[in-house]
Every structure is written in structure tokens, then in C-alpha cells.
Amino acid sequence: MLRLALLTSLLATSAFAASADEWRNRTIYQVITDRFATSDGSSPSCDTSQRQYCGGTWKGLVGKLDYIQNMGFDAVWISPVVANVEGNTTYGEAFHGYWTQDINSLNSHFGTADDLKSLSTALHNRGMYLMVDVVVNHMVGTADPPNFSAFQPFSSQSDFHSECFVSNYDNQTEVEQCWLGDKNVPLVDINTEDNNVVTTMNNWISSLVSNYSVDGVRIDTVKHVRKDFWPDFAKSAGVFTIGEVLNNETSYVSAYTQVIDAVLDYPSWFPLVAAFQTSNGNLSALAATVQQAQSSYKDGEFMTGAFLENHDQPRFQSLTQDSALVKNAMTWPFVQDAIPIMYYGQEQSYAGGADPANREALWLSGYVEDKPLVTHVKTLNAARKAAIAANNSFLTTAVKFPSTGSDSTMAILKPPMLALLSNGGSSSTPKWTVSDAGFQANEELVDVLTCTKINADSNGGVTVQGSGGSPQVLIPTSALSTAGTTCSSLATITQTSSARGWVDGAADSLPVLAALVLAVWAAQSSLVL
Ligand SMILES: *[C@@H]1O[C@H](CO)[C@@H](O)[C@H](O)[C@H]1NC(C)=O
Ligand SMILES: *[C@@H]1O[C@H](CO)[C@@H](O)[C@H](O)[C@H]1NC(C)=O
Ligand SMILES: *[C@@H]1O[C@H](CO)[C@@H](O)[C@H](O)[C@H]1NC(C)=O
Ligand SMILES: *[C@@H]1O[C@H](CO)[C@@H](O)[C@H](O)[C@H]1NC(C)=O
Ligand SMILES: *[C@@H]1O[C@H](CO)[C@@H](O)[C@H](O)[C@H]1NC(C)=O
Ligand SMILES: *[C@@H]1O[C@H](CO)[C@@H](O)[C@H](O)[C@H]1NC(C)=O
Ligand SMILES: *[C@@H]1O[C@H](CO)[C@@H](O)[C@H](O)[C@H]1NC(C)=O
Ligand SMILES: *[C@@H]1O[C@H](CO)[C@@H](O)[C@H](O)[C@H]1NC(C)=O
Numbered sequence: 001m002l003r004l005a006l007l008t009s010l011l012a013t014s015a016f017a018a019s020a021d022e023w024r025n026r027t028i029y030q031v032i033t034d035r036f037a038t039s040d041g042s043s044p045s046c047d048t049s050q051r052q053y054c055g056g057t058w059k060g061l062v063g064k065l066d067y068i069q070n071m072g073f074d075a076v077w078i079s080p081v082v083a084n085v086e087g088n089t090t091y092g093e094a095f096h097g098y099w100t101q102d103i104n105s106l107n108s109h110f111g112t113a114d115d116l117k118s119l120s121t122a123l124h125n126r127g128m129y130l131m132v133d134v135v136v137n138h139m140v141g142t143a144d145p146p147n148f149s150a151f152q153p154f155s156s157q158s159d160f161h162s163e164c165f166v167s168n169y170d171n172q173t174e175v176e177q178c179w180l181g182d183k184n185v186p187l188v189d190i191n192t193e194d195n196n197v198v199t200t201m202n203n204w205i206s207s208l209v210s211n212y213s214v215d216g217v218r219i220d221t222v223k224h225v226r227k228d229f230w231p232d233f234a235k236s237a238g239v240f241t242i243g244e245v246l247n248n249e250t251s252y253v254s255a256y257t258q259v260i261d262a263v264l265d266y267p268s269w270f271p272l273v274a275a276f277q278t279s280n281g282n283l284s285a286l287a288a289t290v291q292q293a294q295s296s297y298k299d300g301e302f303m304t305g306a307f308l309e310n311h312d313q314p315r316f317q318s319l320t321q322d323s324a325l326v327k328n329a330m331t332w333p334f335v336q337d338a339i340p341i342m343y344y345g346q347e348q349s350y351a352g353g354a355d356p357a358n359r360e361a362l363w364l365s366g367y368v369e370d371k372p373l374v375t376h377v378k379t380l381n382a383a384r385k386a387a388i389a390a391n392n393s394f395l396t397t398a399v400k401f402p403s404t405g406s407d408s409t410m411a412i413l414k415p416p417m418l419a420l421l422s423n424g425g426s427s428s429t430p431k432w433t434v435s436d437a438g439f440q441a442n443e444e445l446v447d448v449l450t451c452t453k454i455n456a457d458s459n460g461g462v463t464v465q466g467s468g469g470s471p472q473v474l475i476p477t478s479a480l481s482t483a484g485t486t487c488s489s490l491a492t493i494t495q496t497s498s499a500r501g502w503v504d505g506a507a508d509s510l511p512v513l514a515a516l517v518l519a520v521w522a523a524q525s526s527l528v529l
Contacts, residue, residue: 018129018215020261020303023240024395025388026129027340027381029073032311033057033081033110034095035361036344037064046361048352051092054361058111058119065122067367071347071374072381075129077218079311081116081208082134083107083152089142090184096311096359097133098220099140099185102152103204113211120213129215131242132208136201136233137180137221138190144183154190159197161189166224176226192229202236209237216240222256222263223247230259242305242339246312250292257298265304265338267293272308276329277319279425283410287401290336294398301398306338309346315358317351324426324469327376331471334380335412335419336399347374376449383448383473387417390479405433413438416479418445420464420472428469435461439476446480447472 034053037060038044046054061078068076083105084094097107106113120130139151139160148157163186164178181187191197208214222230222243234241242262245253248270256263268289275281294300308329309315316329326349333340345352348365352358368374387394393415400413404420411434412419418437422430439445439456446453449472456462466472 018239020240023075023129023216023262023339024302026075027073027334027342027384028075028077028131028305029068029071029342029344030077030307030310031061031344031362032079032096032359033061034079034097035359037061037363039063039111041363043361043363043366046364048356048359051095051356052088053093053095053109056110056361056363058115062115062119062122064367065126065128067369069126069128070369071378072385073342074127075131075216076123077131077133077216077341078119080133080135080220081106081110081212085140085142085185087142092356094140098135100135101139101150103208104152116212124213130213131216131218131240132212132214133218133220134205134208135220136190136192136229137224138187140181141186141188142184144186146186146188148188151188153200154197159191159194161191176224180221180224189224192225198229198232202233205233206236206238209239214239216242218264219243219260221246222260223252227255227259230256234260250289250296254293254296257303262299262303262305262339263297264310264341265293265301265306268301268304268338269307269313272329272332273313273316273319276325276332276421276423277316279325279408279423279428281423283407283421283423286332287410290399291401294337301337302396304338305341306333306336307341307343308333309343309358310341311343311359312355313358314353315343315346315351317346317349318353318358321351322425322469323372324428324471325423326373328421328423328469328471330373330376331380331419331421331473334377334384335417335473336414340380340384342377347371347377349373379448380473383417383475386448386480387414387475390475391416402434402436406431411437416476418462418474420466420474422466422469422471424469426469430466430469432462432464432466432472434463435459437461444477445474446477447474448480449473453477 034056036056038055039057039059041063044055080097082100083102084097084107085099085101123130139154141147149155161177166174166178166180168174177189179186179189216239217237219241223245241260242264243256243260244264245256246266247253248267250267253263253267271286271289275283275286290301317326344362345360350360352360397414402411402413404411408424409422409430409432411432415438420432424430437460439460441458441460443456444453445456464472
């Protein structure tokens with residue numbers, strides 16, 4: 001019966017309608033559609049400084065889902081899909097998708113409605129989710145005053161707040177009702193205090209989600225719309241909502257955790273980057289921010305999206321090229337409470353600085369999978385899945401930061417996982433002394449990043465001597481077995497009788513199960529090599 005129900009829900013892709021709880025155990029790969037993959041697999045040149053369309057499409061994305069799924073991601077966040085400003089502006093073309101002109105039409109540069117539906121179906125067939133980025137705060141003009149009749153469906157000046165550009169970010173009314181952008185490319189602020197506008201927006205998000213079987217919505221510029229606009233909008237979406245509230249203070253972001261399902265974890269992103277960008281970074285400041293969020297957000301840190309990079313910030317590898325610092329920083333989103341998000345290209349060591357340099361075409365990398373950071377993220381995804389499978393409290397247990405005996409190291413405890421990070425850099429030999437690691441006496445542990453075994457001490461603590469500044473992610477060997485494997489026997493997972501019985505018993509046509517086993521197997525085979 002259960003199996004039938006599972007099969008039915010898998011096949012009913014048009015009714016995925018994923019809730020916050022169904023997103024908790026996933027990890028998200030973020031792409032800018034224009035820069036991820038072309039329809040015919042060609043590799044046109046793409047000079048980011050020109051800010052022009054480079055040719056990526058939804059069809060291209062469908063053709064490269066193996067690449068994303070092989071890394072262990074089970075959700076994809078795509079850049080906005082609706083029709084944007086056409087042609088060149090002072091700041092280039094709208095290849096990123098954030099310059100809405102018509103919310104009821106799609107951006108034809110990325111394909112047709114059928115192409116977007118095919119993307120949604122292709123993801124669902126793999127047991128993966130589609131997250132679509134939406135902009136509610138503004139429409140975008142190309143002159144001052146803007147041509148209001150170019151906007152749809154809000155084509156009258158009264159559908160917008162009157163012109164004033166945000167300058168004082170301490171005045172929340174100004175933040176919500178004045179305009180972003182400038183006179184060249186004004187981000188014309190929609191009057192979300194108007195009831196007709198509100199009703200139209202709510203109906204729109206409902207039909208967007210339903211037309212394209214969207215599983216989750218990422219909302220742009222959330223802090224620029226009054227807070228009490230959001231609950232009805234989120235309810236109309238009917239699926240998981242995660243919002244961008246660009247601010248470094250948990251006290252500011254906290255209020256938004258009350259009005260939508262989740263927020264992007266910007267308050268932790270600032271200290272995260274600072275902590276690992278140099279060997280002088282403050283690791284305690286990162287932990288302190290997380291603890292503030294744990295105690296002040298509606299769902300603690302669980303309903304946040306953790307990220308190291310995104311399309312708005314300089315890539316981490318433009319700040320440091322030290323491979324150990326990069327690996328440590330990349331590990332962070334995967335070993336703590338939030339939903340991990342990785343921005344495309346990080347795995348290929350892309351190092352573009354501030355926008356537009358951080359929006360490189362991924363096809364220029366050749367999508368090579370045999371690369372250190374691709375392997376790293378594969379392993380992190382597999383380790384997270386193993387921890388989820390091994391302990392059904394993993395996703396609801398808040399991380400703790402036991403002391404390590406050193407300012408340049410940090411321990412992140414989320415049973416059965418203990419992540420050990422360091423910002424000493426690749427010439428350092430970090431040491432972690434964690435007395436309250438909570439393992440069993442002398443328990444056998446494995447660092448999943450290297451498949452090195454160590455034992456807990458007689459009090460369940462660990463003393464770990466690292467090398468090359470590398471992070472470690474420790475899991476009891478027994479926890480890995482619960483998920484069907486240990487590091488050293490990873491390659492045999494699909495041959496064990498219980499694993500085979502599980503897949504066969506649930507029917508080979510169940511794409512999600514096959515994909516899961518394949519993802520674990522793929523990550524594991526790279527661990528053995
Ligand atoms: C995530 O949890 C849901 C139950 O909420 C379960 O059906 C699904 O298989 C889990 N997925 C993964 C990848 O663990
Ligand atoms: C787009 O417009 C900007 C500003 O006028 C200009 O600098 C740039 O060269 C233009 N790009 C193209 C490809 O026309
Ligand atoms: C304003 O937009 C409308 C609708 O797209 C168009 O017909 C008109 O030519 C535009 N006016 C100007 C001055 O660009
Ligand atoms: C805040 O901004 C609003 C909108 O621009 C303005 O009307 C109001 O006077 C400002 N408040 C303060 C205290 O400056
Ligand atoms: C959804 O599809 C309906 C029917 O084709 C159409 O009227 C509506 O505009 C579409 N909504 C969106 C947001 O694309
Ligand atoms: C946030 O940024 C502001 C402005 O740069 C700064 O004054 C403040 O100390 C920062 N807050 C935190 C928690 O870092
Ligand atoms: C690091 O951050 C912690 C927590 O915010 C703070 O108490 C400490 O003073 C900072 N250390 C340094 C060296 O700045
Ligand atoms: C599972 O997580 C709970 C909550 O953190 C913890 O008390 C328990 O020891 C964990 N079990 C294992 C086997 O790691």
C-alpha cells in the first residue's frame with residue numbers, strides 16, 4: 001500500500017507541491033539559466049563583462065541534469081523565467097532574468113512553455129525538485145520616467161509607488177516603497193499596498209506554480225516589500241518559499257522567518273566568508289551568528305538556505321585561491337542545520353569577482369566531473385544523506401559548537417556527524433581536541449573526505465591531527481553501514497542483498513530510488529579511488 005502510494009505520488013508529477021518539510025532533506029544547486037547549458041550542447045564564447053545573453057536555455061539544462069544529479073543534488077533553483085526588458089541597456093541585457101516586464105509571459109531566450117514544462121518533468125522523473133526564482137518587488141524600466149505601458153499586467157502608473165530612489169536603508173518605509181536601481185535602469189516599485197495588485201500577484205504565483213509544476217519558490221528582494229504582504233503570497237504559491245533578505249543582522253532577518261517558510265542565510269554568510277577568506281578569520285563569530293539564529297528564527301536555522309556563493313556576491317575563489325580554505329568553506333553549508341545550496345561553477349573552481357564577473361558560462365568548463373571540488377561536493381552530499389538515513393533526528397537536531405582547543409579550528413556537532421573545520425590554510429597542520437563529541441567510548445569513526453578511520457577515546461571524544469589544512473567530516477562507521485555502506489566498501493553498495501532487494505522490490509521504474517542509489521554509488525566510487 002505504502003509502495004503504491006509512493007509510486008502514485010512520484011508519477012503524479014503535476015501535483016508535487018512540495019512543502020517545507022519535503023525540502024528539509026534536500027540540497028539545492030543554483031543556476032543562472034543563461035549561463036548553464038545551451039540547447040545543442042555547443043560552447044559559444046561568453047564575455048561576462050559584456051552582460052549579454054550567452055545562450056543557455058531550459059532545454060540545455062535538461063541535457064545536463066546528470067551532471068547535477070551525479071554530484072548528489074536533488075533540487076535545482078533556476079533564475080527567473082518571466083519576460084524581461086529586451087535589448088541592451090546601460091547595464092547590458094537581462095540575461096539574469098531579474099528585469100521583469102511581463103509576469104504572464106516567459107522569457108523566450110530560455111525557451112518555450114513546453115521547454116519549461118519538460119524541465120520540470122525531467123527533474124521529477126529523477127525525483128528532483130524545481131525551484132523557480134520570482135521577483136515581486138518591482139518591474140524594470142529603461143528610461144526615466146519609465147514606460148508604464150510596457151509592463152504587464154501592471155501597466156498603469158498607479159500600480160506603482162511614486163518615484164524616489166532608496167538611499168537610507170535605516171528607513172524601512174523607504175526600503176519598502178522607494179525604488180531600487182537608478183534613472184538608467186529603474187526598478188519601478190510595485191504598489192504592494194494596493195488590493196488589486198495584491199490579488200493579481202497572488203493569482204499569478206498560484207498559476208505559475210501550477211502551470212509548470214514548480215516545487216519551490218525563491219523570492220527576490222523580500223525586504224523591499226512590506227512583511228504582511230508575504231503570508232498570503234506564500235500561501236497562494238502553495239509550495240515551499242525561501243526569500244532573499246540581504247542583511248547581516250539576525251535581528252533584522254528574524255522577522256521575515258515569521259512570514260515565509262525560509263530565508264537565505266545571509267547573516268551567517270558574512271561571517272562565513274570572513275572566517276575562511278584568510279587565516280586570520282574569526283571562526284567564533286560564525287558560530288555566534290548561527291547561535292543567534294538558532295534562538296531567534298521561527299524554525300531556528302533549519303528553515304534557512306546556507307550558501308557560500310550566489311549570483312550577487314563575488315565568488316569565494318576570487319577572494320582566496322588556497323585550496324584548503326576553499327574546501328573548508330565549501331564544507332560549511334553541508335554540515336549544519338540549514339538547507340545546503342551551491343551556486344553553479346563553484347565545483348569547477350570558477351573565480352569571478354563581483355557581478356557581472358561571477359556569472360561565467362559553465363559550458364566553458366566542459367562539465368568535467370573528475371575534479372577535486374566536484375568530488376568534494378559529491379562526498380559532502382553523500383555524507384549528509386548517510387547522516388539523515390542513520391539518525392532520524394539529524395534534520396531536527398540543532399548543531400552545537402564544542403570547543404576544539406584552538407582559535408583556528410572549529411567543530412560542528414550534529415549527531416551522528418562531527419565536522420572539523422580549520423582556517424589555517426593548506427600549509428597548516430590543524431589539530432582538534434573535542435572532548436564532548438558525544439560518540440560512544442572507543443567508537444570507530446571514519447573521515448568521509450579521505451576514508452581514514454580513527455577511534456573515539458574512552459570518553460567518546462576525539463583528538464584529530466589533520467594535514468594540509470583540510471577539513472574532516474567524521475561519522476561512525478556504523479552510521480555509514482546503516483545507510484548501506486562504509487567508506488571502504490562503498491563501491492559494493494548496489495550489490496548487497498538488502499540494497500538490491502530494496503530497489504527491485506520497489507520496482508526498477510521508480511526513478512527516485514534508482515537515482516538515490518546511483519548518486520550514493522557515484523559519490524562512493526570516487527571515494528574509493
Ligand atoms: C526526504 O524526506 C521525505 C519525507 O519527508 C522522503 O519521502 C524522501 O525520500 C526523503 N528524501 C531524501 C533524499 O532523503
Ligand atoms: C550595451 O550598452 C552599453 C551602454 O550603452 C555599451 O557600453 C555596450 O557596449 C553595449 N553593448 C552592446 C553589445 O551593444
Ligand atoms: C511603451 O511601451 C508600449 C508597449 O510596449 C509601446 O507600444 C510604446 O511604443 C512604448 N513607448 C515608448 C516611448 O517607448
Ligand atoms: C522614511 O521614508 C519615507 C518614504 O520616503 C518618508 O516619507 C519618511 O518621512 C521617512 N521617515 C523618516 C523618519 O525619515
Ligand atoms: C498559466 O496557464 C494559463 C492557461 O494557459 C494562462 O492563462 C496563465 O497566464 C498561465 N500563468 C502563468 C503565470 O504563466
Ligand atoms: C552589519 O553591517 C553593519 C554595516 O557594515 C555593521 O555596522 C554591523 O556591525 C554589522 N553587524 C554584524 C552583526 O556584523
Ligand atoms: C571573534 O568573534 C567573537 C564572537 O563574535 C568575539 O567575541 C571575539 O572578540 C572575536 N575575536 C576577534 C579576535 O575579533
Ligand atoms: C541521533 O541524534 C540524537 C539527537 O542529537 C542523539 O542524541 C543520538 O545520540 C544520535 N544517535 C546516533 C546513533 O548518532
